[in-house]
Amino acid sequence: MRFGILGTGVVGKTIAARLAGLGHEVMIGTRDPEETMSRTEPDRYGNPPFSAWHEEHPKVGLGTFAEAAAHGETVVNATAGAVSLEALEQAGGDNLSGKVLMDISNPLDFSRGMPPTLLVSNTDSLGEQIQRRFPEAKVVKTLHTMNAQLMVDPAQLGGGDHTVFVGGDDAEAKATVKDLLRSFGWSDIIDLGDITTARGTEMMLPVWVRLFGALQKPLFNFKLVR
Amino acid sequence: MRFGILGTGVVGKTIAARLAGLGHEVMIGTRDPEETMSRTEPDRYGNPPFSAWHEEHPKVGLGTFAEAAAHGETVVNATAGAVSLEALEQAGGDNLSGKVLMDISNPLDFSRGMPPTLLVSNTDSLGEQIQRRFPEAKVVKTLHTMNAQLMVDPAQLGGGDHTVFVGGDDAEAKATVKDLLRSFGWSDIIDLGDITTARGTEMMLPVWVRLFGALQKPLFNFKLVR
Structure with a gap:
């Protein structure tokens, strides 16, 4: 399948690498591909520049947000929540229309200092804002409640026995996303309902951030015992 | 130990019954004890009136908010979040001063319809509001992220292998609360840090409410896999 991944941060790169490894045709989208490729310094978190990552993942294409969205049969929003709506505008409503739009972003606000609060x-919720702005896209909120490494490889923690949530208005789009999640290794997938359930899952981020502080590691996740 | 439980709803009664069963001296506080005892109809959720419950739990005392708070060495806020500050004002700052104040309430706002939103x-967070209003109390936020039955008897779900969170500014007060939680059967207790961590745990309520809808039962909880 063809995927367009919006965002060249850790989440975007991790998802792109995993999808390419599964044999999908993947293009990453960024605001300015030339600028993205020209970076030679590690990012503010110490990650190598995009060009270094790209050398190791030559099958993943790089284009503008619009080119990546046009390429994808499914589009993944992996941009920072604070700029997601702007990035999606650049991707273009026509390039999202009728497609599954997996929204894995979080509306984190770092402008007030640490720990971050939520912008909405x-x-x-950001998931709802995106669905309202792009009514022809089939927005599915998922994967945003855990670390990027776990998103694409849940088995590396507790044998994969933990939970991922899905929310969205379109049942067929959610079925497509659930199949994709299963291909990543997810077995415990809870469908919460429509896109308004993104309020609940996005509001899990503040406790996630505090758990990151208390546990001093990012590899943890919630299992819904029931 | 002597406990004062503020609130005669399901949560207050469940906690009171469990504490009395463990041999503690328990008094429940309410705005108007005579009025509370005079009710003969089931509440809006179909629960029997307080007097019927009290007949089955004769060792649990009933008094005003102030009498229950004065009675308790530890005080538990089990009132509805929307009225918690008012109930605690009636309990009286002097009756809370120097004591552990377990806050197990949630600032749910039902006025906008279902599902509820949060008032803060x-x-x-409500936990912080309470701590600011009563600086001499040692507020510990805990137990508010699950159903009342599970609060006092975690073993009835998944062998008790799930998680309860604790947050508060006073280390000694948190140690007292953790001992109490262990006496209820809790083994996985995560101390998130100071009272500001109540923001994160109170913000788990919206997804809890959606899970209640998706799972069609209240007996579930989060296990923090790490």
Whole structure:
């Protein structure tokens, strides 16, 4: 299948590498591909520049947000939540129309200092904002409640016995996403309902951040015991 | 030990019964004890009136908020979050001063319809509001992320292999609360840090409510796999 991944951060690269490894045709989208490739310094978290990653993943294409979205039969929003709507505007509504749009972003606000707060919460969510802005896209909120490494390889923690949530308005789109999640190794997939359930899952981020602080490691996840 | 439990709802009664069963001296506090005892109809959720419950738990005392708080060496806020500050004002700062105040309430707002939203979130929490209003109390936020039956008897789900969170500014108060949680059967207790961590755990309620809808039962909980 063809995937367009929006965002060249850790999440975008991790998803892109995993999808390419599964044999999919993947293009990563960024605001300015030339600028992205020209970076030679590690990012602020110490990760190698994109060009170094790209040398190790030559099958993954790089293009503008619009080119990546046009390429994908399924599009993944892996941009930072604070710029997601802007990035999706650049991707273009026509390039998202009728497609599954997996939204794995979080509306984290680092402008108030650490720990981050949420830019939208309680009575609305980023998932809903995206669905409202692009009504022809089939938005499915998922995977945003855990570390990027776990998103694509849940088996590396507790034998994969933990939970991923799915929310969205389109049943067929959710079925497509669930199949994809199973191909990553997920077995415990809970479908919470429509896209308004993104409020609940996005609001799990503040406790995630505190758990990251308390446990001093990012490889943890919630298992829904029931 | 002597406990004062504020609130005669399901949570207050469940905690009170469990504590009395463990041999503690328990008094439940309510706004107007005479009015509470005079109710003869089931509540809006179909639970029997307080007097019927009290007949089955004769060792549990009933008094005003102030009498229950004065009675307790540890005080438990089990009122509805929307009225917690008011109930605690009636309990009286002097009756809370120097004591462990276990806050197991949630600031749920049912006024906008279902599912409920939160009255405070993101940049503040009810736990913090209570701590600010009663600086001499040692507020510990805990147990508010699961159903009342599970709070006091985690073993009835998954052999008790799931997680309870604790947050508060006073290390000694948290140690007291952790001992109490262990006496209920809890083994996986995660101390998230200070009272500001209540933001994260209170913000878990929206996904809890959606899970209740998706799973069609209240007996579930999060296990933190790590």
